[in-house]
Amino acid sequence: MTLSSIKNTWLSNIRGDVLAGLVVALALIPEAIAFSIIAGVDPKVGLYASFSMAVVIAFAGGRPGMISAATGAMALVMVTLVKDHGLQYLLVATLLTGMLQIGAGLLKLGALMRFVSRSVVTGFVNALAILIFMAQLPELTHVGWQVYAMTAAGLAIIYGFPYITKAVPSPLVTIVVLTGVSIGLGLDIRTVGDMGELPDSLPVFLLPDVPLTLETLWTVLPYSATLAVVGLLESMMTASIVDELTDTASNKNRECVGQGVANIATGFIGGMAGCAMIGQSVINVKSGGRGRLSTLVAGVFLLILVVFLGPWVKQIPMAALVAVMIMVSIGTFSWDSVRKLRGHPPSSSIVMIATVVVTVSTHDLAKGVFVGVLLSGIFFAHKVGKVLRVDRSSEDEGRVRVYGVVGQVFFASSEAFLGAFDFKEVVPKVRIDVSLAHFWDITAVSALDKAVLKFRREGTEVEVMGMNEASTTLMDRFAIHDKPGAVEQLMH
């Protein structure tokens, strides 16, 4: 890290970064409170987490201008942990999540993101949007008409106010107006204060109050592993979105380590695990934020606001938060993917929908992504397996049958490979030319052995040609592929 790169990522855009940081801080407050409520902890846990995630990532992250805080994706994972074991175990899980993420960063696992296809990413984002929306429903059921009216008014302000001016964040206007109305009319509706404790002081360093036993470890490890995976997935996805928006590069492995460091810091000040946020990062870029300063300002300003405006934050009606979260959910959802559902290849659409369905039914983004990645792998193997052709010709006046195999032979195509031979034919000699084929795995080789054996049993003499060329692919020695012309040689 050189002085000039510090200057570039911190000071090149001070005005834009500070303004965007303020906008983001204002938008983070309702989200942090809402996600704490989803996770089942006091709003202060999410607010402290958002502060420390944002501030630590500003220094440790690999993607300047990306916003990290308490997120819905992570909150959804920790619900049962909090319900069954309580807040202290969540803090331990947060620390462990950080350690796992640092490990992933040091092992350079960020590169594994290339196996997550575009369809899976879209499915993840859509599932997240749906889950955030569903999490608002408890606030909208069995309540008086006032709440519906307030929520509708909130949405109207959020989407209508930008037509009047874009200089003031419209979610903030919504919250101020609805809080004012609620206090002014003395409405008896739920407020943030009803949901739990708000921060009344700066966060302090504390150790989680749990027994340091193996049992504790086994309790939190499954949650931490899921949290680490979900956090890194959303962070990597958000980083590529910010990369694309700003047309600049990011350091994915540094971001992995940074997320880990931020989560450890968050765990020690009593915050819940967090990660990068797609919606907030888009808001940041839209408001002109580009550098690390924007993230830092967002975190610091958030804490100042919450600590000093605590009594006022208590008065915010839940209806205002619900309106903001519905906006976040709508903004996160990829409407493009629904519009193009028919236009895309069916396999991509199935992967996307499967990711959404599995995630929404299990409330676990990691499971959804796992299913999505698995399905895309299977579909891909299926497609490549079709790149196989077996030509037949005869020589020596029909006494020799020649099979020319061209294409990819592996587990997904070995059955088609076997099916191409006519074992019923009575012919003295068969020649199988595999010099233009690739044998990728053991299944392919055993399929060839099987074919040879079957012909021999019928009393046919079998000759296999070009096995050396074909099995170079089997040796898994990828070193030769680096040489110029190696790929062409493989492709013939």
Next chain:
Amino acid sequence: MNKVYACIDGLATTSAVIDWAAWSARRLSVPLELLHVLERPPELPHVGDYSGALGLGAQEVLLQQLSALDEQRGKLAQEAGRQILQNARDRASAAGVQQVDGRMRHGELVDTLLELEPDARLFVLGEHYHASSPRRIHLDHHVERVIRAVKRPVLVATADQFVAPERFVIAYDGSATARKTVDMVAASPLLQGLPALVAMVGADTPTAQNALQDARHILQGAGFAVETTLLPGEPEQALPDLLPSQGAALLVMGAYGHSRIRHLMVGSTTTTLLRLSTAPVLILR
């Protein structure tokens, strides 16, 4: 290793850079290539939307807005770059260089030069802060980064006008780097025929005198007319003071020898000399 690269940006020193590059290319009898790097300005376009609201397809809409703004700016920069290159090519041809090429690249100046390095004999670039501030507290960080990064000689034009040098001054301290500098000068056709002044700063000791004599012999052996001088004081002060009395001179010196960390703490003679020199500076490695 067969081209002179002139890094031009259309600002004040551009014409001097072209002239120096043309002068060097003719002396080295190698082709001249004019290079204009389109660097992305640190301040990216702003949409100016502080509403904080996310509508339908917020991400797609924002990407479209930002790329449209970038596209406009990119087109303007390309057009301006073409103009700059065309003018520069005309100027270099008029100065009598046979083979002049121009190219534009996106990216960082330093990265681009490192890519071109295997092909380069000499880089010529201009120093910017000279024109704007007489006190020159900072060295143009572009220049500094280039000098630190590239392994080929770099000629830094410090004035807006080119004046053909009548002599050159070698900043000499008897170190291995300095001797190598002298060897390189002796072996190169770039400065052939110009009288040399080998300037050393420090106490008048027999060691210093011997070192000066060594340099004199090497250069005389290569057919240079050589004078030597031993100045009292600190190099950062004495050398810049010496230069104005030498008329149209070129300062030649070796590049950074220090480690980066040490440089951060104690500063570097090379940087300071480059900053204070009124004469153009040729930096050798």
